[in-house]
Amino acid sequence: xxxxxxxxxxxIVGSGVAGALAAAELAERGADVLIVEAGPRITRDQxxxxxxxxxxxxxxxxxxxxxxxxxxxxxxxxxxYVIQAGEDRFAASYERLVGGTTWHWExxxxxxxxxxxxxxxxxxLGEDWPITYDDLEPWYGAAERALGVAGDPADDLGVxxxxxxxxxxxxxxxxxxxxxxxxxxxxxxxxxxxxxxxxVPYAGRLACCGSNSCTPLCPSGAKYDALTHVEVAERAGxxxxxxxxxHRVAIGDDRRVSTVGFKRPDGSEGTIGGRAFVxxxxxxxxxxxxxxxxxxxxxxxxxxxxxxVGRNLMDHPYKATWAIADHPVWPMxxxxxITSIENTRWGDWRAERPxxxxxxxxxxxxWATGAPVTTINGFIDQGLEGEALSQAIRETxxxxxxxxxxxxxxxxxxxxxxxDFEQRDAIGIPxxxxxxxxxxxxxxxxxxxEAAHEDILARLGTDPPRHSNGVLAGSHIMGTCKMGRDxxxxxxxxxxxxxxxxxxxxxxxxxFPTGGAANPTLTIAALSLRAVEPILEALSG
Amino acid sequence: MTVRASxxxxxxxxxxxxxxxxxxxPPAKAQVALADFMALSQQLAGPWDLxxxxxxxxxxxxxxxxxTRATLDSLIDQGDDGSDAIADxxxxxxxxxxxxxxxxxxxxxxxxxxxxLMWRALGFEQPIGTCRGLTGYWSEPPTx
Ligand SMILES: Cc1cc2nc3c(=O)[nH]c(=O)nc-3n(C[C@H](O)[C@H](O)[C@H](O)COP(=O)(O)OP(=O)(O)OC[C@H]3O[C@@H](n4cnc5c(N)ncnc54)[C@H](O)[C@@H]3O)c2cc1C
Numbered sequence: 001x002x003x004x005x006x007x008x009x010x011x012i013v014g015s016g017v018a019g020a021l022a023a024a025e026l027a028e029r030g031a032d033v034l035i036v037e038a039g040p041r042i043t044r045d046q047x048x049x050x051x052x053x054x055x056x057x058x059x060x061x062x063x064x065x066x067x068x069x070x071x072x073x074x075x076x077x078x079x080x081y082v083i084q085a086g087e088d089r090f091a092a093s094y095e096r097l098v099g100g101t102t103w104h105w106e107x108x109x110x111x112x113x114x115x116x117x118x119x120x121x122x123x124x125l126g127e128d129w130p131i132t133y134d135d136l137e138p139w140y141g142a143a144e145r146a147l148g149v150a151g152d153p154a155d156d157l158g159v160x161x162x163x164x165x166x167x168x169x170x171x172x173x174x175x176x177x178x179x180x181x182x183x184x185x186x187x188x189x190x191x192x193x194x195x196x197x198x199x200v201p202y203a204g205r206l207a208c209c210g211s212n213s214c215t216p217l218c219p220s221g222a223k224y225d226a227l228t229h230v231e232v233a234e235r236a237g238x239x240x241x242x243x244x245x246x247h248r249v250a251i252g253d254d255r256r257v258s259t260v261g262f263k264r265p266d267g268s269e270g271t272i273g274g275r276a277f278v279x280x281x282x283x284x285x286x287x288x289x290x291x292x293x294x295x296x297x298x299x300x301x302x303x304x305x306x307x308x309v310g311r312n313l314m315d316h317p318y319k320a321t322w323a324i325a326d327h328p329v330w331p332m333x334x335x336x337x338i339t340s341i342e343n344t345r346w347g348d349w350r351a352e353r354p355x356x357x358x359x360x361x362x363x364x365x366x367w368a369t370g371a372p373v374t375t376i377n378g379f380i381d382q383g384l385e386g387e388a389l390s391q392a393i394r395e396t397x398x399x400x401x402x403x404x405x406x407x408x409x410x411x412x413x414x415x416x417x418x419x420d421f422e423q424r425d426a427i428g429i430p431x432x433x434x435x436x437x438x439x440x441x442x443x444x445x446x447x448x449x450e451a452a453h454e455d456i457l458a459r460l461g462t463d464p465p466r467h468s469n470g471v472l473a474g475s476h477i478m479g480t481c482k483m484g485r486d487x488x489x490x491x492x493x494x495x496x497x498x499x500x501x502x503x504x505x506x507x508x509x510x511x512f513p514t515g516g517a518a519n520p521t522l523t524i525a526a527l528s529l530r531a532v533e534p535i536l537e538a539l540s541g
Numbered sequence: 542m543t544v545r546a547s548x549x550x551x552x553x554x555x556x557x558x559x560x561x562x563x564x565x566x567p568p569a570k571a572q573v574a575l576a577d578f579m580a581l582s583q584q585l586a587g588p589w590d591l592x593x594x595x596x597x598x599x600x601x602x603x604x605x606x607x608x609t610r611a612t613l614d615s616l617i618d619q620g621d622d623g624s625d626a627i628a629d630x631x632x633x634x635x636x637x638x639x640x641x642x643x644x645x646x647x648x649x650x651x652x653x654x655x656x657x658l659m660w661r662a663l664g665f666e667q668p669i670g671t672c673r674g675l676t677g678y679w680s681e682p683p684t685x
Contacts, residue, residue, distance in 0.1 A: 051670060052654040171677035199676060209672035210679050220672055332669060334679030362679075373640060376659055380635045383628070386587030389635070390662040397663055 004259050004273035006241060008034030009539055011260060011274035013246045013289070016100025017521060018508035019280030020229035021146060022528040026535060027236035035230065035238060036262065036272060038245040038281070039070040039097035044221060047103070051217050059367055060104040060216035061093060068426040069265040070096040070245060075473070082284075083420050086436035092315060092475040094282055098242050099227035101282065102521070104216045106336060107196040107223045108359070109149045109522040111140050113158045113346055116355075116516035123351040125441075126410045127513040130485045130494040136526050137162060143525035144194075147224045148202045151194030158346050167199045170208070173362050175329035175401070176339045182460040183341075188452070193340040193359065194522075196224035203228070210334040212362065223335075241272075247429050249277065249293040249302040249504070256503045257302075267427045276503045276538040280528075283313070283477040283510035284417055284432050290481070292419045292430055303498040303506075308482055308491050311413040313434070314515045316406035316474030317354075317442045321453035322368045323462035328398035331364040332372070338362060344405075344452060345517045354408035354445035355517040358452060364400035368468065372397050401462060403453055406474045407445035408517045412437070417480060438471050446471055476520045481510040495534035496527060503538045505531055573604055577617045585631055586638050589658050595641075598652040599634065602643040609633075 009032040012019045019035060027033045042065060051063035061074045071081040078084070078091035094101040114133035119126040141163045144151075152169035153161070169192040172180070176190070183190050197214070198207045208222040218225070230240060248261035250271075259271040279286045287310040291301040301309060341358040365371035372393070379392045415437060419430035450467050457465050484490025487499035492511050498504040507528045509520040575593055578600045582591050604610040612626045621627050637643050641657030643650055660668045664683040667673040 053651055054649070055651070055654060055670060056649075171680050173679040174682050177680070207676040209676065210674055211670055211672060213670040217670070219670060328682065330664075330682045332663065332665075333673070333683070334677075372659055372663060376639050376662075377636060380632050380639065383632075385585050385631070385635065388587075389639075390587055390589070390658075393639075393659070393662040394664060 002271070005270035006034060007273035008032050008239070009274060010034070010276045010278065010535060011036060011272050012278040012280055013260060014100065014280035014282065014285070014508070015098045015226065015230050015240065015242075016280060016282060016508070017102050017147075017226040017229070018282075018524050018528050019278060020099070020226040020233060021525055022278060022280070022507055022532055022535065023238050024229040024232040024236065025529060025532045027233045027238040029532070029536065031536065031539070033233060033238035034272065034274070035233065035240045036244050036246055036260070037098050037240060037242040038285075039095070039242065040065050040067050041098040041240070041242045044219075044227075047217055048219055056370070056373060061095060063217045064095050064097055064103060067096065067243075067265070069243070069263070071425050072096045081425070081431060083423055083431055083433040084436070085433050086415075088436050088438050088471070090313070090315065090434045090436045091473040092477050093473075094284070094475070094477065098230055098240065099225050102225040103227070105225070105521065106214050106519075108337070108340075108519040109144065109147060109194050109196045110157065110342070110357075110518035111159050112516045112518050112523055115346060115350070116514065116518070119350075119514050125351065127482075127484070129513050130483060130490075133159065136523070136530070139526035139530045140522065142529050143522050146229070146529065147196040147522070147525055148198055148205070149194050149196050149522070150199040152192040155191035156189065157191065157194070157342050165194065167202055170195060170197065170199050170335060170338050173330075173334045173338055175331050175362055176360060178325075178327070178329050179339065179360050179460060183456065186459055187343075188341045188358070188456055189343045190339050190360070191342050193337060195335070197335055198222040208335055212332050212334065212336055214336045245427065245429065246281070246289055247292055249279075249289060250295065251298050251302060251501060253297075255501055257501055263427050263429065265427065276505065276535050278505045278507055278535065280507040282508055283480045286506060286508060286510045287417055287480040288419045288430070288432050303481075303491055303500045303504060305500050306488055306491055308413070308489070310418050310480050311416045312411035312479035312482055313415040313417055313436065313477070314409045314411055314479040314512070316476045316515060316517060316519075317409055317438060317445060318404060318406060318468075318472040318474040319446050319449045319453070320368050320402060320404040320468040320472060321450065321457065321465045322365045322400065322402040323457050323465040324396065325399040325401050326461040328395075329401060330398050331362050331400055332397070334362055336361065336363055336366075341452075341456070352444070353448050354441060356405040356407040356445055356449045356452075357517050358403050358405045358449070358456065361402040361404060363402060364397050365402055368402050371400060375400070401457065401460065403456060405449035405453070406476070406517050406519065407442065407449055408515060410439065410441055411479055411482070411514060412439065415479070442471060476509065476515065478509040478512040478515045478520055481506050482513050483511040484513060496531045497534060497538070505535055505538070507531060573600060573610065573613055573617065575600060578613075581617060582634060582638060585635050586658060589638075589661055591638065592653075592656060595653050595656060599637040599643050602637075602645055602650075603630075603633070605645075
């Protein structure tokens with residue numbers, strides 16, 4: 001076999017939080033780590049310059065380069081890269097550049113509930129995870145320290161904690177306090193949402209300066225993004241190869257991964273050798289790489305003896321509601337969301353309808369309508385000018401409120417992603433093809449969250465609320481490489497090791513058996529930290 | 542020597558130095574005066590201070606299109622005649638100032654991010670997307 005172009009003890013594909021966090025920890029423990037990243041590398045200043053040059057461009061991907069060799073879907077054009085072949089569309093967005101999607105995440109950092117790990121046992125639905133909340137609890141704490149999570153220990157989030165948040169909670173906005181007064185004594189318990197945004201200087205990064213632009217881009221770096229851990233890994237000796245798109249995993253006679261194959265932006269190819277391999281390319285690209293890796297000894301792709309790679313694709317189906325409050329609440333000042341309702345995530349009704357969480361947004365009507373730009377254009381189109389125009393803008397925008405729910409979606413093996421070998425991207429790599437359908441459980445979740453939104457806004461005092469149509473994407477891509485103990489019904493074991501290939505590990509939300517209603521990233525981070533020891537052990541295997 | 546079709550100011554000066562002659566500007570229709578455009582803008586925008594450098598960008602974008610330019614001439618010289626064309630133009634000018642954007646060759650472009658009037662109208666010292674104060678400044682309503 002030809003010598004690989006590069007090699008390392010541990011090869012990590014994907015520089016998002018899942019890969020970068022493990023890379024940092026592994027490198028700090030002395031391992032020889034190579035991070036392989038499909039997209040380009042940019043600095044925060046470059047992203048900011050692009051953003052300020054065209055603030056309304058393609059939200060939330062606008063600040064980031066459109067690399068033809070590393071295409072990604074966006075809300076603006078969910079079909080440009082992804083092929084939608086199902087009844088419903090999967091309109092998620094993610095980024096492909098060094099640091100990954102946390103460049104534009106919102107930074108909400110919740111733990112799953114103990115019952116989220118036992119959905120089958122407790123409610124007869126979906127799956128149980130092969131690990132429990134208690135197994136993950138110490139790793140959640142470690143993940144909170146790694147990302148830098150601010151939260152209020154007095155808030156009831158349905159979980160027990162063994163240690164404190166590393167930072168005090170985010171100060172509430174004036175708007176949050178209006179909601180707090182309105183919801184006092186109601187069934188909706190408002191909490192300060194734990195978030196990976198610095199409330200004090202932490203880990204060499206500044207405290208939040210209230211840009212109100214967590215998505216698409218934090219100007220100060222107060223919001224965690226995975227560039228942090230890429231840089232920690234590099235300081236500990238890890239190397240990063242960017243503009244390097246992995247498209248194939250090769251398996252040797254011993255069933256171990258021998259190399260990964262990559263393409264460069266000009267379409268030229270190369271290989272990377274190693275002793276342990278980690279795929280952390282997020283829940284579309286990771287299964288796609290595995291399914292593209294067809295060879296004589298892996299006719300159905302790599303790690304796919306269960307036939308489950310790419311299946312059970314999940315999101316958090318999303319409902320947004322917006323209205324004009326009776327009194328000014330002064331939104332758009334401070335981080336984009338600070339408080340939420342979390343007690344709608346637990347209850348014995350979960351057998352009937354999904355858990356959901358309601359985020360109180362601090363964006364005015366924000367992305368729901370394109371405010372404030374659309375609001376201003378609307379008044380100008382009505383013919384307002386001068387003092388009357390500026391007064392109308394201020395009086396209206398200061399009263400805009402928007403709340404939105406993430407709901408739990410059940411795993412369905414027919415919801416899946418496959419590589420489309422007929423339709424390829426600019427460098428000849430198959431594009432993702434999605435078959436997707438929302439079930440009645442999801443539709444009941446949409447109805448329940450809509451009703452809760454009406455109730456919450458009525459308590460605040462608003463005009464009749466408007467709701468988003470149908471089901472929006474939460475953009476929390478999960479499932480596709482299920483974790484479980486049985487090799488027949490799972491892709492990876494509880495250590496996130498492939499059941500088929502002992503030196504192949506998968507990091508990221510692709511391994512989630514179910515998704516709960518909590519944003520996934522803190523769980524991704526906890527699982528990555530927990531996988532470090534097994535990855536090191538695989539080196540000696 | 543012949544001067545190229547659209548000489549820059551520097552080329553014109555160099556040319557006149559070289560020939561020792563003073564070149565006279567071609568007698569095309571006079572430019573829309575920036576001062577006139579600023580007065581019109583001020584009337585439309587109301588209470589805000591407008592920056593003529595930014596205004597010059599909007600004016601250039603508007604007058605690149607001959608029809609819009611004629612409408613602008615007429616609005617400045619004869620005032621609002623109540624026509625749809627004038628109403629449209631006034632809306633375009635207001636959107637420029639409020640959003641800080643304009644159209645160039647049919648494409649949106651940004652003249653100014655931080656000095657768009659929308660931030661002032663919303664009572665913001667600094668635009669969304671920039672550092673806007675110390676942690677927690679958002680706990681009280683704006684004072685301006
Ligand atoms: C608008 C938005 C807001 C969000 N807000 C939140 C939030 O508040 N809280 C939360 O928990 N989650 C949030 N998320 C989800 C969060 O962004 C993801 O869960 C998280 O980024 C996933 O991390 P990851 O490392 O697995 O994947 P990513 O961050 O997507 O990183 C994967 C990396 O792999 C690289 N890659 C892909 N293909 C290849 C290949 N073939 N070869 C080499 N490299 C490759 C990519 O370029 C990318 O850099 C949000 C998502 C969106 C879109």
